[in-house]
Amino acid sequence: MHIKDWLQSYLSYLVRERRVSLSTEQSYNSDLTDFVKYLETGKVTEANVLRAHHLTSYLNDLRAEGRSTATVTRRIVSIRSFCKFLTIQRALDYNPAIQLESPKAEKKAPQTLSTADLNELLELPDTSQSIGLRDRAMLELLYATGLRVSELISLDREHVRLDMGFLLCLGSGGRERMVPVGAQGASWVAKYLEAARPMLRPAQTETALFVNHLGTRITRQGFWKMLKKYASMLNLAISPHTLRHSFATHLLDNGADIRAVQEMLGHAAPSTTQMYQSTMKLKIKEEYERSHPRART
Template identity: 35%
Template sequence: QEHLSLANFEYKDARNYLSFLYSKNLKRTSVSRKISTLRSFYEYWMVQDESVINPFIQLVHPKKEQYLPHFFYEEEMEALFKTVEQDLKKGLRDRVILELLYATGIRVSELVNIKEQDLDMNLPGVKVLGKGGKERFIPFGEFCKQSIEHYLETFRPKKSTEHDYLLVNMNGAPITERGVRYVLNDVVKRTAGVTDIHPHKLRHTFATHMLNQGADLRTVQSLLGHVNLSTTGRYTHVTNEQLKKVYLNAHPRAKKEN
């Protein structure tokens, strides 16, 4: 490689340097960070010396790598629910945590702040306070409703009457985000075939399953509390099972007539 002083660095040299970074098989985020650092350095130098030209100013930033959100398949979710049911001590509470996260796609920060008066068991659904203090209502189904009702009738009253937060720890205090993560990790350890879990993975799962079953993007955007539709668009990937289902229903020669 030819050694150049920073003062003699030109636009073509900046492009060559960018090509060199790509040849090292670096991640796009690493390349972008290096280019940003050099661009900022030259901007600072230009303030000190007006004769300096920033060779990186016109260099196009490499696009960030787009990662598909990880999600659970339906059979994996069923396995998680079966594991929770086997815990006689705290299974009722843990099932409500799992049901609400999967049935509504809410964030863990929204989950731990749910109070009993936020529930509407007639519709049924729950009111949550999202990012930016924006309130939204998310419906949920019968499985979730029954789990909450059973929990409120049996587990919840025994733990605390000093506050009205829905979810509590074993001491009766409102459960924390860390507490929810601990619960989920404990469930995974006892579930065969499931290796990792975090609250946001359940949010990804909710969105993926909704879209795969025909929900429109705008509705899912509203349920998730996303400001931009492009954020929700990350979930429009489809599973192999869904691809096969669509193919079999749509292609004229997909199914053999009897």
């Protein structure tokens, strides 16, 4: 049976048996059609002659073309799944993809904002309006605490102790942690609770700290839409996580202990927090090379 026919059989299996989405099926189709075309140029047209060196050669060619690590990884996933199908269908005596290893993901420095850009962003909401005051309080609290957006919108009023300067957060894995809230963050949340939240008319039974115009808990999508609006005013391409990254980076830049930052962020492992320290080291190296008279040739 021609390998092209096996590909069509596999794509039908994905839709019929595994019930994958249309976009997933199209992704596998694109990846594997390219793979099959490559095999055909090497005269590999029957599934039973497919060997590990064919796969390795194809992936090496992708890398030589300058394809990204993400693209190569996705192709490996598609090829593994296809070869497993061929093995189960006895089109192959053994699975040649079983030894394939995915390349290590490229580690990118976390996206952060400068203090100046952050100040501009925080001052954009119109705090004379209830929604604007709420937006300012949310942005201030997110930057003041480094919370994940899911953690921020999950806060109830009882979780925030402004008089004591901390909040109680339920993080990933159900881990509880106490996070300090600075004076600015606490001040804006207090203003929101006094002047804005009552105007948004939440039901007496609504426990959420931050509510939308309907008086119910604001959603992740609602927060993202709000942030996107203000970011576009400054021509900034940022995500909700950018404020969390900025929180951690600015603390470490100003001498905070990495263990303390790890605790505030709710990271289970120190290695996760250390990526922010790597960014700081890169900045130090750049400053050294820029400033030291004998750093450059």
